[in-house]
Amino acid sequence: MKTALTRTALAGALALFIAGPAFAAQTLRYVALVDNGKQAGHQTVTTGDDGVTHVDFIFKDNGRGPELKEEFSLAPDGTFTRYQVKGTTTFGAPVDETFSRDGDQVQWKSTSDEGAQTVSGTAFYSPLNGTPAGNSVALAALAKRGDGQLPLIPGGALRMRKVTEMDVTRGKDKRKVQLLAITGVGLTPQFVWATSGAEPRLFAFIFPGFLQLIEEGWNANAAALEARQKQAEGEALVDLNQRVAHPLAGATLIRNARVFDSEKAMLGPASDVLVRDGRIVSVGAAGSGGAADQVVDAAGRVLLPGLFDMHGHLGRWDGGLNIATGVTTVRDMGNDNTTLQQLIAEEKAGTLLSTRVVTAGFIEGESKMSARNGFVVSNLEQAKKAVDWYAANGYVQVKIYNSFPKELLRETAAYAHEKGLRVSGHVPAFMRAQDVVEQGYDEIQHINQVLLNFLVDEKTDTRTLERFYLPAEKVADLDFDSKPVQDFIALLAKKQIVIDPTMSTFEFLRQRAGQVQESYAPVASHMPPDIQRGLKVAEMKIPDDATAARYAKSYAKMVEFVGRMYKAGVPLVAGTDALPGFTVQSELEWLVRAGLTPSQALQVATWNGAKYSRMLDDRGSITAGKRADLILVDGDPTKDIADVRKVALVLKGDTAYYPSEIFDAMGIAPFSTPVKLVAADKGAETGKAR
Template identity: 60%
Template sequence: MDQHRCKPQRCLPGLRCAKNKRRINLLNKRLAVLPFALAAAFGAHAATTTRYLIISENANKQIGQQVVERMDDGLTKVTFGYKDNGRGPDLVEQFRLGADGTMSEYSVKGNSTFGAVVDEQFSRKGDQAQWKSTSEQGQTTVSGAAAYLPLNSSFEVESVAIAALAKTPDAKLALLPSGTLSQRQLDQVEVTSSSGQKQTVRLLAQTGVGLSPSFYWATAGDNPRLFAVVMPGFGSMLEEGWQAAAPELARRQKSAESQMLTDAAARLQHPLHGLTVVRNARIFDSEKATLGKPSDIYVLRGRITSVQPAGSPVRAADNVIDAAGRVVLPGLFDLHGHVDRWSGALNMAAGVTSVRDMGNDNAQLQAMLDETADGKLLAPQVVPAGFLEGESPYSANNGFVIKDLKEARDAIDWYAERGYPQLKIYNSFPKAILKDTVAYAHSRGMRVSGHIPAGLRAQEALDAGYDEIQHINQVLLNFLVKPDTETRNLNRFVLPAEKVADLDFNSRPVKDFVAYLAKKQISIDPTLATFAFLKQRDGDMNEPYASVASHMPPDVARGFKVGTMKIDGDAQLKRYEKSYAKMVDFVGVMYKAGVPIVAGTDDIAGFTLHSELALLVKAGLTPAQALQVATRNGARYTRTSNDRGSITPGKLADIVLVDGDPTKNIEDVRKVSAVITRGFLIYPREIDAALGIAPFVTAAPMVTRSDKPVAAAYGGSNEGARARIEASARKHD
């Protein structure tokens, strides 16, 4: 789906999806909306109007705007909206500020990116604050300044926070319903408008919301306000007339972020110099999907040199890691990621050492690959898939957006020359040139997968040469669409939610399709965890996050209860629940028929892969088979089996130490105690501490160097790291 289920600073507010939206509620009485009504009745006028333009990065075109009207009676009105990839939010806000610069009254109405109703209110009178949304309500007693965090909002809420933080002595501000927001300046630069006007703007980093820092450009002076938001790989929002400043702001922001990330990598990646032995490990055999006898694993310069029976003599090892009978997995694969610089920590903490990137800004991804190779980025190894889209009002603006076969071939050449093993085709790709494009990609040695271009069924894409299909909805739309069905808008979610409930898996068309998939060995990337949003109602915990919510920072856990789709009543909810349950079942049907399944997230990095594996077990796989999908199949369908996917001499030392036994209880895969990858030892509990996450494992394996214990040096707390790294998730296609 590639919906940007990610951290707030990476996404426009309507794109915060169910991950970092913030919501809570008012108890027994409605907000004091009388001042808003009075403002309208007495005809308040706008004292100032500020217009921000939202520009996509790849297409360099306006896709939305934010208009801020500050009325002469103190009321601020905001309209915010954009459209990208066939969807987007539309919000209308209004608020007033108290004497401390925080909002004393706030309301927002409209719809979220996927059509869910947005209706949220907040008020504070003296020390009493109360709030209400479509899913939660709350009230509390407040002492001093405190900023309310709406779950769906425009960027003007951030502008208010910037100004309020500037008035505090320590650049910290209490948050409602909980938490603390901090802000510090990273850079400043003078910019020039299209009319020749000049001003100085400052780059600010905010922490305390979500799992990674948020970056904003603000005006200088005693009363700062938001000037621009730069979202690498997506686009930017700047005050109208100042768009020419975007490239310079992006360059300087990248430099500042890179410094923070380099420092985090140095703190959280512990080099393993010389020979390392992991002793007494129960190795998961990914070919047989079984646990082997206790063994010792020898690692040198990032590769496995030998696997010996446990207790074999160790000769002059520089590092000895005592697995103490723990299960040891090959590094896990996420075969549907959209990586960014801040998501790597979550992947590492979850034992995900390889990610197939299924669509990104090309320049951004190339830079991240270089940074990872240089050890400057805490990140998994990335297997890139080249993104290819066609021109339309619904276009996604990643990778290359093409008009004809020549441009498609040129794009494929670009990807092939840079070693991309796979091509991903998207919704608006011209169906007339699909077969020739796939054939050309195959001639360059690339696999081809993707969404099903509008106007086609999945079977027709397979006939054109597809090797793989992304997302369970794209598979099942094969039985739900007609040639004129528009699948580039919300139909691609609504139709499966409405109609899969009645789909007969024993019908001849369905059986024939599954048999074709098995015969041709077409791999399926179902991303079941990300599609759980189809049956989530406001206020209910989204299923993939139930096991992790209690570990997350409060504002992140709060977002797990925010609905994404518009669901009208219990009858529709039950229908959507039935449809989603059958989607899960269909993955089991395909697997049992011999269709290759791969494990991908398209969601918050790291722990959502564990949820995907749990859903595979729900579909009928055994826990060991699910682990095999995330290890052997991950390597097989990224063409990296020569050096990944199993713990075998000669392969990369991507090694995950797990407490418990995930071959019997798949939930134990969350209990990662240590990870070895790219010659580094990484402790998830250190990353958790840096991100404000309650650790899933508190004890780390003992490490000795030259017969000297050094667990404290590697496994201790990481004071101060939180200010340097906080990471999180992306996207429904």
């Protein structure tokens, strides 16, 4: 599930880079492909003799997706003079956005914002909710610019550079297409395949492992283009890692740090922590020291074990945000298997700026609304083969998804347990959470999946948007003190069923257009202008104040329910399923709002993460012999959980990172001044750094 800023970033990439300039009297058609060639949408771009372009765009995957109709006209410089888009977002919120330019005066209005300003010369309006064709006009407008950049409205500038080119074929037809890297929107470069020539237009947009959008008829080239794009992205990622990674040679001493005891959920006294070869050598009283080649003067700052994000869907560009926010391990909860294996190999080789990865294997059932990740199965034999593959490739668990056949669940779960794998997931359609617990689940993902237990019957199809709208509408009226609810909580506690609530992600259920969610409000001002604007885009259809109040009450009760489960002894983990890194930090804040102390929330994101990843002997606490995955934090997050954002230094084994350097590379204003390593005084006495 891609949510919040992750959805916004993907939509923005599509909106800016998929079609191209308008040409007189022509129609261009694109197909959206998932799962090695299965069509999941289309885009038709028709330009009339009057120069007006009409676009019909639809993309449906996993039972959801946008439906948009767009219309625009262009100026001689290739930018919009008039623009309009209407339709619905991925989760059904209305889209209604307009822009116009008259001389040097521009004005725009969307469901999220509105504005007007004076501009001179070429400037390109960047829509919030556009179709791929609508905003990809930028590609041709950029090519016309002699200075290599395109000013954006409301602010910023777009730049592009050519990375490589390839020949593509369609029968006897042959073309040369070029891979362009676009910067100036989002937090990382966007890669797009465009036609060659003086006025390029988009040929294909590829989101590796997830989506291939390509000009109709040229579908057979998509896999080769994806492979070459991944190679180019890898080269850019190697360069980024070399710029921000600081290898640790020999021993490193962290002096005078208050060490968080994640097992006991308490902050200890000032201590010295000695690290060598990526492992913790010793933890002793401040001043006990040890021979070291470099020193970190913690000056009383708090030292935490590296945080766990227990619900990620990793991409190769996610490592920067994760590392900079103190997340050193991510459990991937469903991915394209080939893409994930490549990412893991690159992380182990040290070429990729990345967290450590814990793997959960995705198993879905075949249906019209299937999510096309991992393995999609129709019978028990196929399900067992999927389990076998995951077991053979070192996965710690499997994740069952929405369309999984309910009649296969008990035997599949038992087989996974035989192979030593944990079992978790969504609750398959036409089942309740209580059913999956009784049939072998060890863990449930998402608070909505838990509470749907009291809202569905045998006819409710939770593969649709009902899995979001039903909890938003009805949790407000649930009596948590009723016997059915209390019995269910007791069942979860008795069986020690782990809950991965992802509260930060599900705040989108109550977000109204124009508002920034609480989960992102503390970081919004640090973001580039286009990201700040995107944070105000809502996904849910909330037509009036009464509906908004009801959805807000339902969300508040979801948070309350997480606290009730914790107090009853139900294990929790901290997962996100949204913008990497920052949503781990906001998830901890939601845990505190649910009733946990800040120290208990930190324990969930460290000790519990390692425990339920089966990594507790390797990480999750600051203990001699474990990996030196450590974060140094300004302030005291055991008193004010918001201080967890003030990460000043991250150690991931034998490499140090300064978060401010990573943020600078992404256009994000840092949250803390870095605490840097310094070479030890070679003449220092024993017991001190030397």
